[in-house]
Amino acid sequence: MDRLWATWRMAYITGKHKDTGCVFCNAPKSTKDEEVLILHKGSHCFIIMNLFPYNNGHVMVIPYRHTSDITTLTDEESFEMMKFVRIMTKAIKKSLNPEGFNIGMNIGRPGGAGIADHLHMHIVPRWTGDTNFMPVIGETRVISEHLEATYNKLYTTLQEELKNDKNI
Numbered sequence: 001m002d003r004l005w006a007t008w009r010m011a012y013i014t015g016k017h018k019d020t021g022c023v024f025c026n027a028p029k030s031t032k033d034e035e036v037l038i039l040h041k042g043s044h045c046f047i048i049m050n051l052f053p054y055n056n057g058h059v060m061v062i063p064y065r066h067t068s069d070i071t072t073l074t075d076e077e078s079f080e081m082m083k084f085v086r087i088m089t090k091a092i093k094k095s096l097n098p099e100g101f102n103i104g105m106n107i108g109r110p111g112g113a114g115i116a117d118h119l120h121m122h123i124v125p126r127w128t129g130d131t132n133f134m135p136v137i138g139e140t141r142v143i144s145e146h147l148e149a150t151y152n153k154l155y156t157t158l159q160e161e162l163k164n165d166k167n168i
Contacts, residue, residue: 024048024062024118037151039088039158044080047088047158049151050122056150057096057125061085068117070107081121087165088123091158096150098125 028046030036037049039059050058061084063077073081085103092098102124106112 022066022115022118024115024120025064025066028064034151034155037147039151039155040084040162042080042084044074044077045084047084049147049154051147053147054102054124055126055130057092057098057123057154059088059092059123059154060120061088061123062118062120066118068108068119070105070119073119085121085123087161088154088158091154091161092123092125094161095153095157096125099128100126102126 027036027038027048028041030038033039033041037051039047039049044065045061045063047059047061050060061081063073063081065077067073089101089103092101103122105119105121106114107116107119109116
């Protein structure tokens, strides 16, 4: 029998990962970006890996300001969000070589937002055949690389992209 070990998911299953307050407001206050999986901090937004990813390389771009209403984003917040989506997508392409992406927002609980009180845009790399029976039958996703290894790949490539981007 094959065994699938994803012990880091136990915190999610048991709910022990939940902090007090907004996780998206708390994360950028940390002085240890790598521990909270922050890849980059900008003036209005930051890029963070999803602690409970749908796929390897699943990241989010999040405004610092706590809002659940996309219509309240300032032009600066909106611009930086999309700039980070563009740059992060490039970095993921170079680091992980996905065949496609899901990029978007789930707004409000009925819209599918797991954290409905703070806007965030998902960037989910996709590969042909990356879905299987596990999420349907076992309510489990198979993530083939440890978060720390993926973080290191993405961080390094993102730093190169930020350095080379003429629009920053």
